[in-house]
Amino acid sequence: MKLLQEQLDILEILEENHQVSTKSIAEQLQLDEEEVKKHIKQLEQDGIIVSYPALIDWSKIEGKEAIVAMVDVKVTPKRGVGFDEVAERIYRYPEVKSLYLMSGTYDLSVSVEGKSMKDIALFISEKLSTIESVVSTTTHFMLKKYKHDGVIMEGDKDDDRRMVITP
Amino acid sequence: MTRDYHKYISTRAIELQPSGIRKFFDLAAGMEGVISLGVGEPDFITPWNIRDRSIEALSDGFTSYTANAGLLELREEICAYLNRRFDVTYQPENEVIVTVGASQALDLTFRTLLNSGDEVLIIEPAFVAYASLVAMAGGIPVSVSTYAENGFKVTPELIEASITKRTKAILICSPNNPTGTCLNKEELTAIAEVVEKHDLIVVSDEIYAELTYDQAFTSFSSLPRMFERTILINGFSKGFAMTGWRLGFIAAPKELTSIMLKIYQHTTMCAPHMLQLGAIEALRNSSEQVEKMQKSYWRRRNLLVQSLNRIGLDCHMPGGAFYVFPSIKKTGLTSEEFAENLLKEEKVAVVPGSAFGPSGEGYVRCSYATSIEQLQEAVVRMERFLGRYVDR
Missing domain, CATH: 3.30.70.920 (Lrp/AsnC effector binding domain/regulation of amino acid metabolism (RAM) domain)
Structure with missing residues (x-):
């Protein structure tokens, strides 16, 4: 199945965090919110988005x-x-x-x-x-279990170590 | 008795302007729960393959000096990268120098170009260090102001109005820090005509080249006849998320790099060996990750620009970097007051536009190199803040 670029973009966002609101997705991708909802529904119907589980340790x-x-x-x-x-x-x-x-x-x-x-x-x-x-x-x-489905289990060590303000 | 050190210190050092950012850093550093839109660097950690290469290099004992211009292997990769990405051709043997960050590349450039009193045009709002770097090299920084109405784009007319007999060079930073403004091929070509007409050199700070969103990035050096007039400065900091590595480079005609190298020999010797090896890995095997980061910034830019405009902080859609530069004029506050009050009242850190020169007054720089959740929370706080300062 071939997808539109905006559908691929939506999948990328949802794969990272499926709790992102459709409004936020729309703003991030410069799309209409209704359009985003329609795409997600379609992707669910087509079995591309299979489920939205939480990763629990x-x-x-x-x-x-x-x-x-x-x-x-x-x-x-x-x-x-x-x-x-x-x-x-x-x-x-x-x-x-x-x-x-x-x-x-x-x-x-x-x-x-x-x-x-x-x-x-x-x-x-x-x-x-x-x-x-x-x-x-x-x-x-x-x-x-060190890493599961791309997620490091024991707290990612990649904390924000940047200073609050830099030029 | 305390000694009076004043008499030992050079006038030039005393007259140097401290960075306007420093004050906010001090103010914000002691606070809890601050959301910072004030950070001028990626929120990504350097991709693992690059870190891993340098860790290996360190354990394998690559701790010696390298050639002044950097490892030839790295210079070859830099030339291949510049050619592949930006369609410019440089010779690794004598037209590239690996520097300690793009900042040092700029320093080296101005020391090489400037006699006392030579003028350098700086497109404002501008990165905080430009004017000081010119001044430290004995030159005179001349600001060319740009305006929000035109998306902070500089025009040939604005440049020409500032040119004098002493003008030697123009410093262009596209995509720009702090405005995010990108100059496209046509706009740069128009500038190139002025450059030729007045026989100038262009210092092209292309450190944000990898972070260009709506149009393809054009390197000034790729324009017809501009190779010979361009000192191209780039580095690994922004595109590869390697700010703390302090690795940049200069690409320029060999007649210039040979002189730069002379200065470099005496000031720095070379960039760190084991980090240069990581940089080779960056150029060879990171394009996928670089693209991923670009995309992530693009999404956040869209979100922040739309959100700021919605809450009444008007801003143009910046074509690159990771900054949005909204107007705060309707609050009636100066940009410094705005930043200070916002930090104290809502714990959101932004950088006052005035830190980037007088033409940045009335604006603040918001960096979107932070998580979507933080950006959204920052917008909520800013909206609340505006409610207290703006009559609806």
């Missing part, structure tokens, strides 16, 4: 810490549907936070979230590896 909240594992999954693709069918069977589990088809030594990269290592072990042994086309799984537990 649950690890900071007591009792809400989650354990995340990245699981490399080898599968046997099926004639006619390739990897899509097995992918769907996996991503429909709410424990699965993301799923990518990869090139290289394994096929699917699955991130699984649970309250404990036991939760995750159980999910992998009982749900994931029992799917018939799954050949093998290799599980890596995540120890610390």
Whole structure:
């Protein structure tokens, strides 16, 4: 799909911060506010803007810490549907936070979230590896999240160090 | 007993005007919760690849002097960059000098050009240091005032009216600090005619060249026959968000750079080695990030100009840099009073236009190199402030 320059500009702004008002977007891009609203609606309808989630660092909240594992999954693709069918069977589990088809030594990269290592072990042994086309799984537990979706988690160190007034 | 140092100090140093910005800096520095539209530098940190290159250079021990004119590799990159971006051709071997910021490039230029009493035309409102740099080199700064009605653009007529037998050079800064005004190709060409007619040199401060929004930037040196009359000054500070690195450069005919180099040898030797290596990285691998920053400034400019005009601070749409220069005349305050009261009452810092010369009186400089949220909050505060000073 080809977009207009102003649609691309709107996406850039929303990707940075989706809470920006349409009025502000209009002013930044020298557009009419109604026009901005129309574009956003269109982009949502076309599935280009998928959702507006907040990035939350649950690890900071007591009792809400989650354990995340990245699981490399080898599968046997099926004639006619390739990897899509097995992918769907996996991503429909709410424990699965993301799923990518990869090139290289394994096929699917699955991130699984649970309250404990036991939760995750159980999910992998009982749900994931029992799917018939799954050949093998290799599980890596995540120890610390430094950066997620372009955002540095532990407070960006890029503070404003400029003097208040400079020539 | 305290010693009287006055008698030891040169008259020239004593007569030097202190920067009008200093006072506001002192006033604002001690305050909490100030939103500053007074900063003349990017709010971006230098792109990581550039920082990383210099960190590596430092750990690898690149701590020695370099050639006076800077690393040849960097000069080659500068020439390639100037050619690629601004369509001008300079020889890396002898037509480029890497300096400690564009400020030093200006200093070197005036020391090279001026005899005592030579006049330099400075288009006003102007960057605070220009007149002092000319004066320190023994020259006489001559102001050419520009006006809001014409978007602060200088015209050949305004220039010609200020030319005397002693005029040696014109200093042009486009895009301009503090007005953001950009001169397009036609306007510069008209100035070039005057330059030729009166046999002048042009010192073209192009430090904001990367921050030009509505029209393509034209380098004065790219105009027909102007290469030989132009001292092109640029640097990494604004476009690459590298102000604190203090890295600039001069590109000029070799007959001029060879003399400059002589002065440079004795005053500075060279720009820091490990930072020059970062600058090479900047020129090679940062165009995407530079573009991203340009775009971000463009958006903020649009927002601020529209917002200021809406609340009644009239301003023209500046074509470049990151400044908006609105009129504050309807408040009845001087620009210094306006800036001081605004800071004290609403904690918004702007720079009084008078700091940039008498023709800046009645205006303030607002920098939009700060976050959208801060800009919006600043506008809210300024509107409240105006409500107290302007009858609606």
